[in-house]
Amino acid sequence: MLVRYKTFPSLFNEIDELFAPTYPLFNRVRFVEPTRGVQVKDSGDAVNVVVELPGVTKEDVKVTLHDGVLSVVAERKQPELKENEQWVRNEISYGKFERSINLPYPVVAEKIAASHENGMLRITLPKAEEAKPKQISIR
Amino acid sequence: MTNGVVKGVHTLVPAVDIVETKNSYIVKLDIPGAAKDKIKAQIEDNSLRVSASIAEYGESGKESEPVKEYRREFALANDVDVNTIDAQYDLGVLTITLNKKVQFLPKEITIN
């Protein structure tokens, strides 16, 4: 079967919004929205999902797949200030992060691999055989 | 330190938390996905400059040209002791500890 490759324009637009604004270099005052970027890539045989989760421990990340929808739930705990401590600036947002991604292909659930390093969650979802690109040779 | 912006690289300003304690300032910057040796923290002219280049996301082990760069600069107050700065990178968060100079800490002087 020839499956037509679906693109995910909505997702990419969102990524652009998150990443595109060009702030002046070394901006001292501007408030910055947390850049919890999500990137989804098609590597041919697999779908690669990368989620930025700085400051989140492995134990506070949960990844689930249900009905072709990949969900990432994470929590970044609010630091508690001790006595004699005070905020000078607080731009980082804390709390719960939830993101669901509609997978464009059927994937092999048993072979999903996830790693969490340097605040980056990387999920590799191998495509189901029928979704893999095939070269059709002409006889 | 690179001065210009590399072509095709998004320059981002990392979000920052700064907490003042009795003896220090603790600066936390969200810089997810950086390799430790690609993070630069420098003091120059009483400014703290942080920059980090992030390589392409992909299967781990494969590193591409940088696709993103984080940059931010902070003007330091003169109570910061620039000679005792500590920087740690963990979970995609760079934590910089700036100690206050001793003469800014509470002290009582006894008369001889």
Place this chain on the structure above:
Amino acid sequence: MSLIKRNPTQEMTRWSNEFPAFRGLESLRRDMNRIFDEFFRGDVLADETFFGRDWTPAVDVMENNDSYVLKAELPGMNKDDVKITLENNVLTIRGEKKNELEKKEGNFQRVERSYGVFERSFTIPGTIKSNDIDAQYKDGILTLTLPKAEEAKPKLIDVKVK
């Protein structure tokens, strides 16, 4: 007394016009400001508190190659009644001179000497060895010696990321 926060500079100028003793400090202050302003933010050994006290001891501030020396006239005091603190780069001398006259009987003609609480604060211009500050009280003069620290100011410091 008035609780309006006064402008120390104006106050200083007015005071130095009225009292010759302050002129020296004022001109020193101006000179030092000129010298240091580019290097250190804020005033240099500038007096910060000008209110909230009954009297103000006269203070001389000198700078030499190795230290800042501050001399305060605190006649007739017990050294335990003087408190010196350093916090947030501000050196504060405060204390109280007890009024011995109240205890005496009889009529007196003249009260010129000052009594009561006093407080003076000074912002330190440079880096000092704050653990080596010396304070001596002798013959009614409090002498504070604040040794300067050789501040290593390298052009560029690379912070190692661990």
